[in-house]
Amino acid sequence: MGLLKFFNNLKPEHWIALVSAITAIVSAIKSQSSARKSRNIADEANRLALDANRLSEEANKQAKEANDISRRSRDISAFSYLSTFRVTLVYFDWPACGQPLFSNPTNVIEDGPSVEAMFKVENISTNDAYEVYLTSSDDDVDQKIDIGCRKFVNCIHQ
Structure with a gap:
């Protein structure tokens, strides 16, 4: 009953103050x-951001591993491709060496620049063969080295 008496005795300005206090x-x-x-x-957002960073780092690591695997695969593929070729040095006459290592072949390009080296390149899988030759031309300024190629007509594998 004391509380009811308290509320009954409140003046209107006290009621306003009481309602304001309760509202506050x-x-x-x-x-x-x-x-x-x-x-x-905010805590959940931080946890999600940390998870996203961790996943991003993992994705970057996996991308790097994939790039490494791709590079190794290209290297293996290139080696596999190159292993189907056989290269033979046919002729070599570099001026700095003095004497030629091999005698001058009769099928060297005639009426052209001097041939310094010639290689026979054979594709083992297709039986195609090519002459690859280095030629040089002297002028008073510098010496130019060029690379040429022509197909062997009758190639017999040894």
């Missing part, structure tokens, strides 16, 4: 609850 308390409770929810959301 309710508002503070709601703010605290909102702040707690905001903190929880």
Whole structure:
């Protein structure tokens, strides 16, 4: 009964103050609850950002591994391709060496630049063969080295 008597004896300005105080308390409770929810959301966002960073690092690591595998695969493929060829030195006459290592072949390009080296390149899988030759031309300024190629007509594998 004491509480009822208290409320009955309140003047109108006290009622306004009491309602304002209750409203402030309710508002503070709601703010605290909102702040707690905001903190929880921020914590979850931080956890998600950390997970995203970890996944990004893992993806970068896997991309690097894939690039390494791709590079190794290209290297193996290139080696496999090159291993189907047989290269034979047919002629070599470099001016700095003095004497030619091999005698001058009769099928060297005639009426052209001097042939310094010639290789026979055979594709073992197709039985095609090519002459690859290095030629040089002297002028007063510098010596030019060119690479030429022509197909062997009758190639017999040894």
